[in-house]
Amino acid sequence: MEAKEILTHVDHTLLTQTATWEEIRQILDDAMKYDTASACIPASYVKAAAEYVDGKLPICTVIGFPNGYSTMAAKVFETKDAIANGASEIDMVINIGHLKDGKYEEIEDEIRRIHETCNGRILKVIIENCLLTEEEKIKMCEIVTKAGAEYIKTSTGFSTEGATFADVKLMKTHVGKNVKVKAAGGISSFDDAEEFIRLGAERLGTSRLVKLMKNSPDKKPDIRKQKQ
Incomplete structure (x- = not known):
């Protein structure tokens, strides 16, 4: 797969607390x-x-980010505000504590409410896989499918680990046919990005691939080789 094709799957991301307008x-x-x-x-x-x-470009933003434990009302308001300001895609974080408590209906209701608020815009549901058991990951695939969101997403990139090949494979296996997978967090090479896509990820959350492309525009660069 050519680097330019891989980039068409990328949500080019900057979510650091110190981000300035010049950087954005x-x-x-x-x-x-x-x-x-x-x-x-x-x-x-x-x-x-x-x-x-x-x-000229879809603008995506994050809701309940990065911890996910805002109230549903707060997340719905954030979503309404973001859409009013011009957001065309929303990435929301689930309440992980509610998942641990087995409050599956509350999580599903929250996703459904936010999805309704999106009013036809793409909703991606971040489940923060690094904090979940395999059973919890599978349960979230079921919940996201039932709630009607367009994507399930591996990670915020702000916790203990980002996307893994194993998680993308697991999620792709267990989500419904209408739900796509987004891998995010720690994607640092075109080779890894290509593998995530091969395993079923249709979106990739990262800023590193564009940076690599800017440094090596005539070939598919790999950050691991640059570090050697």
Whole structure:
């Protein structure tokens, strides 16, 4: 798979607490230049970003991020606000404590409510796999499918581990046919990105691939080789 094709699966991401408008604008410029699937940025920059790209790039933002334990009402409000400001995709974090407590109906209801608030826009549900057992991951595949979200997503990138090949394979096996998989967190090479796609991930959350492409525009770069 060519690097340019891999980049079409990427949500080019900057979600650090220190992100400035100048840095966000660079993310947007690079995302448009390399034809990524979207730019995923903090909600406070969505309005300015949507105006800046003027329809040339989908703007994605995060809800209940990164811990997921906001109330449902707060998450629904965040979603409404983000959409009003021009967001075209939403990545929400589940309440992981509720999953551990077995509050499956509450989690499903929250996802469904946020999905309804998205009003036809793409919703990706972050389940933070590194904090879950295999049984909990499978249960979340079931819940996300029943709730009607478009994607299930591995990670925030802000916890103890990011995406793994094993988790993407597991999720792809257990989600419904209408649910896609997004791998995020720690994707640092085109070789790994290609493997995630082969295993079934249709979106990749990362900023590193565009950076690698900018440094090596004529070939498929691999950060692991650069570190040797």
